[in-house]
Amino acid sequence: ILNVEQSPQSLHVQEGDSTNFTCSFPSSNFYALHWYRWETAKSPEALFVMTLNGDEKKKGRISATLNTKEGYSYLYIKGSQPEDSATYLCACMDSNYQLIWGAGTKLIIKP
């Protein structure tokens, strides 16, 4: 069974600053990694699905990288805005095709 870790648990960032956080997972039996953004009182929103080592995906000011050999993914946010405040969750697909979720990084943007 995979154990997916996210760090830090929470992060306060000044508006306009860039930031990044980490998702770690066991590198064996890796199948896919998903990133989600979850705002309070809303539904989790899919950001990226990544499968290939070295993969890099971008959506506006948000980007993600994937290293399957060492078992980590970074999520980057450039020029943070108040609307970026949310919990960012990663989930790793294991060989049983179940998504194993991290506990999330809660991002708070200070105006």
Add this chain to the structure above:
Amino acid sequence: GAGVSQSPRYKVAKRGQDVALRCDPISGHVSLFWYQQALGQGPEFLTYFQNEAQLDKSGLPSDRFFAERPEGSVSTLKIQRTQQEDSAVYLCASSLGGSVGTDTQYFGPGTRLTVL
């Protein structure tokens, strides 16, 4: 188009009561997932349907939990004889195809269950 909807959004139950949580997936989505999220933790997989077939129910925590999707669209998660440890947010997600690993999952807003 309409996203995934769940009802009720909030449910308070007395210990020992039965509850039923409903999920309406996006129309045409083949796969449907149920997750349980306890406070401060990430979601945990409960069960997965492809159309009306329940292909994986290994995450259901006990035989008090039962899920169905009889016509391959709406799904119901039923919890019998609720216990306090069942208090959590129950999330439903659907995805278009049967490629569970790489398909994007679209989530509903969740049902927050509180068992007193």
